[in-house]
Amino acid sequence: MTASVPLARGDEARHRKDETGAAQSPSDRAVRCAVGTLMATAPASAREAERILAAAAARACLPETVLAGAVLDAARGIPVPAGAERALRQAVRAARTPRPAPSSGPYLLPLREDAEKALGRHFEARLRLTAAPADREARGAFEDSLFTLCVLMGRPCPAEALHEAVQYTES
Known part of the structure; x- marks a missing residue:
């Protein structure tokens, strides 16, 4: 009041x-x-x-x-x-306007095999979630795979982490 x-x-x-x-x-x-x-x-x-x-x-x-x-x-x-x-x-x-991620100096990259495994788990989890959107386990697996990619690639944004992981494994 x-x-x-x-x-x-x-x-x-x-x-x-x-x-x-x-x-x-x-x-x-x-x-x-x-x-x-x-x-x-x-x-x-x-x-x-x-x-x-x-x-x-x-x-x-x-x-x-x-x-x-x-x-x-x-x-x-x-x-x-x-x-x-x-x-x-x-x-x-x-x-x-999104700010570019700071790229100050060299940073550690994961082993290519680890990035490929994490991408594989992410795509499998995404397929599971697409097939059953109401499934809590599928949602959890999908979110875990995104978190793993963020940590592995050192990016705070899942979209950036996924993009960078794909670029890294294809190069």
Whole structure:
């Protein structure tokens, strides 16, 4: 439950208290609302939306609170300055662009036979799962095979690990 509380200095602006009783300034609320708007439109997690807002504010040379107000104005249909809109678009695009995996120095590769066995187990598990999608054992075997490929190839993403394992065994 939110309640309006006048400031101690007698200012015209009012702070709101949230459920925990902590006072929030209008600029804090604007930033939170802008983060929520970015989460819905980007789509992004809360942390990513905060990073997008911070990056766009730095790119536009504006305080985050001013850029947050521009995001809220845009959501209401009010025109936004071109520089702020451009900075937001660039920040969202940069957040969506996948970063290449760091390839600093030589790293260990598995034995080719181990990679081939892991790929074979993965493809067998995928066939089992395709044949019986509701089978918990088939789902577990499939997820285990993906995890094994991720560890074996040193990649956090299963798609990257699978791709790299196929490339490695075919070369």
